[in-house]
Amino acid sequence: MESKIIELLQKPIVVINLGLKKFAESLEEQHVEVVQVDWIPPAGGDPELIDLLDQLL
Numbered sequence: 001m002e003s004k005i006i007e008l009l010q011k012p013i014v015v016i017n018l019g020l021k022k023f024a025e026s027l028e029e030q031h032v033e034v035v036q037v038d039w040i041p042p043a044g045g046d047p048e049l050i051d052l053l054d055q056l057l
Contacts, residue, residue, distance in 0.1 A: 014033045017024040024034040043049030 012033065015027055016026075016037060017027070018037050018039045018042065021030045021036060024036045027034045041050075042053055
């Protein structure tokens with residue numbers, strides 16, 4: 001098991017970043033490959049609206 005972890009840590013890192021572009025930019029400055037996903041919470045994060053949306057599904 002430990003050898004698999006060591007093997008994994010020796011491979012290049014690819015980060016999937018949700019939201020904050022500044023975080024992705026700082027990783028890119030360090031030559032880390034980043035996949036940026038523009039995501040925002042449904043209904044602007046409003047819990048009541050999220051509950052209503054959940055009822056529709």
